[in-house]
Amino acid sequence: MLAEVLIQVVVVVGILLPIAIALFVGRERLIRTRSEWRTRLKTAAPTIAVLLIVLLINRFARQRAPRLSREIGFHLTASFYNIEGEFILLFQSIATPETTAYFSSIYVYGYVFLVVFPVLAYFTLPDTRMFRRLLTAYALNYVIGLVLYIFVIAYGPRNVMPHEVAETMLFENNPQYQYLTREVNSNSNVFPSLHTSISATVATFAAITRSTFPKWFPVAVVLAASVAISTMFLGIHWGIDVVAGMLLAALCVVLSDRLVGRWSVTELLGERFEDRLPWLDRSE
Amino acid sequence: MNWNPSPPDDGVSRRSFLAAGVTGATLATSGCxxxxxxxxxxxxxxxxxxxxxxxxxxxxxxxxxxxxxxxxxxxxxxxxxxxxxxxxxxxxxxxxxxxxxxxxxxxxxxxxxxxxxxxxxxxxxxxxxxxxxxxxxxxxxxxxxxxxxxxxxxxxxxxxxxxxxxxxxxxxxxxxxxxxEEHRVARANRFDGWDEGHFATRHGYLGLEPAAGVDRLHALVTDGRITRNLNPLSATFRNRGTTIDLLYDSLGTEHEGDVQPWLAESWDIAETTAESDSETADEGTTRTATVRLREGCHFHDGEPVTAADVAFTYTFLNDTSWGRAPVRSPAPRYRGRADVIETVSVDGDYEVMITASGGREAVKRAFTVPVLPKHVWLELIDQYATGDDFTAPQGRWAVVSGNNIPPIGSGPFQFDSRSEDESLVLKRFENHFTLRDAVDLPEPTVDEVQFSVDPSSNSSITRIEDGGADVTATMLSPHSLPLVPDSSDLEELRSPSRxxxxxxxxxxxxxxxxxxxxxxxxxxxxxxxxxxxxxxxxxxxxxxxxxxxxxxxxxxxxxxxxxxxxxxxxxxxxxxxxxxxxxxxxxxxxxxxxxxxxx
CATH class of the missing domain: 3.40.190.10 (Periplasmic binding protein-like II)
Structure with a gap:
């Protein structure tokens, strides 16, 4: 089941990516990338390593985090529900079989595309700064998101108002996607919406680079907005999670600007290493 | 037996008097x-x-x-x-x-x-x-x-x-x-006899008739708790205890409302007029049960099942700290059932004499608790009941709540492996008494039972339909029932619910x-x-x-x-x-x- 869904996602995104590259990136950049990819990778290697480490931590933490979360987390379902009540049911008013199909595919395929495409697009730029900033922002989203998941135990609207969102609920109509989502996250991790925060991060970067990728900018904004709405439309997230996701995105974009290019790796590994990590000496 | 429980029926009047004192009042409770x-x-x-x-x-x-x-x-x-x-x-x-x-x-x-x-x-x-x-x-x-x-x-x-x-x-x-209503769905072509037993009891998984070449029963659950903790006494990880019924035997087994001898070969429950030393004199009667165990049964680790294990089980359920804690710590499960039993005395390896303060039905219900291996649990107690200030908070202390208790029983299936929130695999216990020629009871007919955790009722139905599993062990959610396709490949099972x-x-x-x-x-x-x-x-x-x-x-x-x-x-x-x-x-x-x- 999981394999089938994964293959579907890979196929769909695999078709979308070349089209998008042709449309938004263009031949010239690709040709140049062909000759420069080694040096670009080398420059970006530390950032890529950081992101991979974060993703690995995330992977392992998912097994430990629920237990830790039960120990120290706060149960906030009741608070979210008290504050916003049935707000997300507003989106049910636009529910038709077509919008349901649209938002379901946006949530699964559109989101994966939205995450992967800019990584490729920014890699085609001669200056790797944007590429590094994007990866840094992704890493920050995951790290901060994980910490918030540990502290906040909350179930999404579909778990509180199952009947009201049944018509549009992703898993109701396409139960197979649950094999995929349960691999990624537990049902008590809804605050913040990482779908929203990563999408908003991508859209913000698209705005920053709109002179470079003019056609990508509107597409990214529409996709990101659709992803944010889909999380509520499909009954997965509360409005509060989406707002928190947007704030998290803003924070990550700002932090990526401050952090990227701040330290050179050679320097970090050299003389400043001991100053930064003085406890290394004393730990023995 | 050196067990002196506080009998559950130490005079209605005394307990009632105590109870009256707190009726309507707030009980002093501990905990935040x-x-x-x-x-x-x-x-x-x-x-x-x-x-x-x-x-x-x-x-x-x-x-x-x-x-x-x-x-x-x-x-x-x-x-x-x-x-x-x-x-x-x-x-x-x-x-x-x-x-x-x-x-x-x-x-x-x-x-x-x-x-x-x-x-x-x-x-x-x-x-x-x-x-x-x-x-x-x-x-x-x-x-x-x-x-x-x-x-x-x-x-x-x-x-x-x-x-x-x-x-x-x-x-x-x-x-x-x-x-x-309890509805389940099963594939029709791999097994026969789906309707023989209730899937919330061991009988649902025993006596199935597999088609030629079928040696594995793949059941879907939507509740992942059995993959995280198999402690038979856990109050929070058990629901109806179905898996425990497969891993452990009990003296009797309930099938369609009646309790029949299971690990016990036979029993004889006699009414006796209370003796002068009994506190139940005002009620007149207690019961004495003579239970004869099947000979030659073993736990999954190879140790024999004897009368001492039965006696241990009932004593232990009454105080899981085995007298080591300052206050008794009765089991958070099976407590009410076992409470009817007052004394258990061992007569040889295969016979126990039980005195009970209840009628036939209550005594037979007490026979449905899992028989625990004495050697395993005494070791656990030794391991966890340590220190001078040892206490055993009821229902919470390690032995009755931990997930690292060896799941060793004598039941028809033995533990093979588990993977958290994914699956639990049980293997047939080849030495189980139901596999003997002379025993006419439903037996484990497959080599392996795998319980896989599936995300929802809806996805379980699709998975069964696609041939990805044999039966939904968890009852289906009412909203999913319309999704069960009308197909000759599938069998819809309906069982009475309790x-x-x-x-x-x-x-x-x-x-x-x-x-x-x-x-x-x-x-x-x-x-x-x-x-x-x-x-x-x-x-x-x-x-x-x-x-x-x-x-x-x-x-x-x-x-x-x-x-x-x-x-x-x-x-x-x-x-x-x-x-x-x-x-x-x-x-x-x-x-x-x-x-x-x-x-």
Whole structure:
């Protein structure tokens, strides 16, 4: 089941990516990338390593985090529900079989595309700064998101108002996607919406680079907005999670600007290493 | 045996006297009550507020829907409500172990026999942690009837059960809402005999007839708890204990309402007139049971199953600390069943003499607890009961709650492997007595049973349809039933249900200690409407938590609850009438229509 869904996602995104590259990136950049990819990778290697480490931590933490979360987390379902009540049911008013199909595919395929495409697009730029900033922002989203998941135990609207969102609920109509989502996250991790925060991060970067990728900018904004709405439309997230996701995105974009290019790796590994990590000496 | 339990029936009058002293009063409870929102500010101008604890829709969609209907109506009558969402094990922890709740909506595992009401409601358990009396309910007259139904058989017992049910319908420590139909779906071509046993018992998995070449039963569950913890005594990780029934044997096995010898080859239950040294003299009788075990049975680790293990089991359930803790720590599960047994003496390797303070039915019910290997559990006790200041908090200490207890029983299947939230694999135990030629009992017919955790009822149905598994071990959610395709490849299984959905109150705390408050709240529950809207008709509304044959005429469902009818018509709440019920209970409203918390 999981394999089938994964293959579907890979196929769909695999078709979308070349089209998008042709449309938004263009031949010239690709040709140049062909000759420069080694040096670009080398420059970006530390950032890529950081992101991979974060993703690995995330992977392992998912097994430990629920237990830790039960120990120290706060149960906030009741608070979210008290504050916003049935707000997300507003989106049910636009529910038709077509919008349901649209938002379901946006949530699964559109989101994966939205995450992967800019990584490729920014890699085609001669200056790797944007590429590094994007990866840094992704890493920050995951790290901060994980910490918030540990502290906040909350179930999404579909778990509180199952009947009201049944018509549009992703898993109701396409139960197979649950094999995929349960691999990624537990049902008590809804605050913040990482779908929203990563999408908003991508859209913000698209705005920053709109002179470079003019056609990508509107597409990214529409996709990101659709992803944010889909999380509520499909009954997965509360409005509060989406707002928190947007704030998290803003924070990550700002932090990526401050952090990227701040330290050179050679320097970090050299003389400043001991100053930064003085406890290394004393730990023995 | 050096076991001297406090007998469950040490004189009705004495216990009743004690119980009377605390009736209606708040029991002194330990544990924090920070989360509980009930207002106990008597006479204050604070709004009456309460929290309803329940599980998310992923775990059980009906519970949260019932809770939200109740929430809407409580708000209509001026009560401030919050919904407290917990995972299944956390809900049980709050309700059964910590007693940290106002009220909860849940599904009770119940049992095949109404004797489960004894542990559910008897005062003696009001301060205990575990499945016994989570409500903290105490009542002298209940205790009397509960004890009598336990001690008697036949028509006399039925009368006492009816008295308990009538009292329950009046006093409402909990309010049974409906009994759901149990539907499951199975593939038709790999096995025959799906209908032979109930899938919530071991009989569902035994005696199946596999088609040629089929050696593995693949069952789907939507509740991942069995993949995380297999402790047979855990209060929070067990529901009906089906897996435990496969891993462990019990003296007797229940099938279609009757208990037949299982690990016991035979038993003989005789009525004896009480001896002069018995404390039950005022009741006249106890029972003596002679139980003969099957010879040559083994635990999964190869050790023989003997009378000493049986004796150990009943003693241990009564005090899991084995006398090492300053206070006894009775098991949080099976406690009520085992409590009927007073002494167990070993007579050779294969015979035990049991004296019990109950009737035949109660004694036979006690025979359904899992027989635990003495050598394994004594070692565990040695390992965990250490230190001078050792205590064994009931239901929580490592031996009865930990997930690292070796799952060694003598049952038809033995543990093979588990992967958290993914699967649990059991292998056939080749030495099981049911595999002997001379034994005519349903046996394990497959090499392996795999339970896989599937995300939902809907996805389980699709998976069975696509041939990805053989049967849904978890009962299907009513909303999924229309998705079951009409196909000759599939078989829809329907079994009688004993579980029931209910609203439970924590009667230890004001204002839920007041039965009038509880009744006023239960009158907001439109059981008929819940069955129609939430269960799509796949449930039976009830006023009592037991199956039909025990329900007296006066408590039969007649379109509405015969004792606490819904305060409204056709699902529409009559707000004024409902508010009046709260006023009659001694509460008042402010000018904004808010119900005030004080008396």
């Amino acid at each position: 009550i920070d989360r509980v929102q009930s207002v106990v500010d008597q006479g204050g101008d604070e709004q009456f507020s309460l929290s309803i604890t329940t599980v998310p829709a992923d775990a059980d969609r009906q519970n949260i829907r019932i809770a939200r209907r109740l929430e809407a109506r409580l708000e209509k009558v001026g009560i401030d409500v919050s919904l407290d969402m917990r995972s299944q094990s956390e809900l049980l922890e709050a309700v059964l172990l910590e007693h940290d709740f106002d009220c909860y909506v849940g599904r009770h595992p119940a049992d095949y026999d109404p004797d489960f009401l004894y542990e559910a409601l008897h005062s003696t358990y009001a301060n205990e942690a575990g499945w016994q009396n989570p409500f903290g309910f105490t009542s002298m007259s209940f205790d009397t009837h509960l004890e009598h139904q336990r001690r008697t058989d036949g028509d006399e017992r039925k009368r006492h059960v009816e008295d308990v049910l009538s009292g329950l319908a009046q006093a409402k420590p909990f309010d049974p809402i409906c009994i759901p 579980t029931f959905y209910h609203l439970g109150f924590n009667v230890r705390n004001a204002p839920f200690s007041n039965p009038h408050v509880r009744r006023a709240i239960t009158q907001l529950i439109d059981k008929e409407g819940i069955v129609t809207d939430v269960f799509y008709g796949n449930a039976t509304p009830v006023a009592t938590p037991v199956s039909d044959e025990w329900v007296p005429e006066r408590l039969q469902w007649s379109g509405d609850d015969p004792v606490t009818p819904f305060a409204g018509t056709d699902g529409d709440l009559n707000v004024e009438a409902a508010k009046m019920a709260f006023e009659r209970a001694g509460f008042r409203y402010d000018d904004n229509g808010r119900l005030l918390g004080g008396y």
